[in-house]
Amino acid sequence: MKMKALVASTLMVTAVRCLAGDVPDPVLTPGAINPDLTQRNIRSTVCSRGWTKTVRPPAFYTNQLKKIQIRQYGYADTSPRDYEEDHLIPLSLGGHPTDPRNLWPEPRKSVWDADRKDELEFALYMGVCHGDVSLEEARRAFATNWIDAYKRYDSLLGRYRYGAAD
Numbered sequence: 001m002k003m004k005a006l007v008a009s010t011l012m013v014t015a016v017r018c019l020a021g022d023v024p025d026p027v028l029t030p031g032a033i034n035p036d037l038t039q040r041n042i043r044s045t046v047c048s049r050g051w052t053k054t055v056r057p058p059a060f061y062t063n064q065l066k067k068i069q070i071r072q073y074g075y076a077d078t079s080p081r082d083y084e085e086d087h088l089i090p091l092s093l094g095g096h097p098t099d100p101r102n103l104w105p106e107p108r109k110s111v112w113d114a115d116r117k118d119e120l121e122f123a124l125y126m127g128v129c130h131g132d133v134s135l136e137e138a139r140r141a142f143a144t145n146w147i148d149a150y151k152r153y154d155s156l157l158g159r160y161r162y163g164a165a166d
Contacts, residue, residue, distance in 0.1 A: 021075065022112035023145055024104040028072055029088050031143035032102040037094035039135045045094070047129035052091040057098045069105045083107055084114040089142045092125040094135060112147050119162040120150045126160035127153075 034055070037045050045051055066085040070078055083105035089095030096102045106114050124141060127133035133156070141149035150157070 021073075021107045022110050023147055024088055024106075025073060028069070028101075029104040030101055031088045031139070032096035032099035033089060033139060034094045034096050037135070042094075042128060042135060046092055046125070046135075055091055055097045061098065062103065065100060065103055066105050069100070069103070073105060075105070075107075077107075077109075080105075082109060086114055086117065088146075089139050090121040090125070092121060093128060093138045093142070095139070095142075112150075116150065117146055119157060120146060120153065122162040123153060123156040123160045124149075127156045132156065132159075 062085040063080065066080050066083060069085070070080065070083060075083075085103055086106040087095040087097070088102050088104055091097060106117065108114060120141075124133060124138040128135050128138050133153075141153070
């Protein structure tokens with residue numbers, strides 16, 4: 001009986017440890033929005049092709065921030081190449097481009113890696129631009145727990161395949 005309890009507690013700790021890096025620390029990275037973007041102006045901003053390129057921060061900024069945040073997060077693996085400096089609330093949904101509260105070093109070596117988050121970003125972006133989801137709802141999905149949102153928005157993920165043309 002003791003062995004089963006030990007195995008169960010070890011599995012729970014391991015599961016928490018894996019999840020801990022997959023979602024950002026809400027104290028360090030709660031998310032931040034670009035105050036210039038509203039539901040009213042999405043057609044001329046986020047839903048306009050190429051708009052995110054106009055607000056994306058330069059690589060030198062995000063690369064520098066990534067190194068700082070890897071230390072703040074206390075990751076055992078400190079190699080910057082193993083992380084993507086990612087916007088918690090995506091630029092395509094009006095996330096703030098340069099606010100460190102909206103950027104975090106997202107681990108690349110995980111089941112819930114940057115590619116999976118990108119799938120959700122695309123689906124919710126398309127959902128916002130097609131009127132299936134409000135901008136506020138999409139932002140909240142990322143700010144609370146993007147992995148839970150990935151599971152919750154499976155119908156949008158099926159409808160709007162990542163990388164598919166609009």
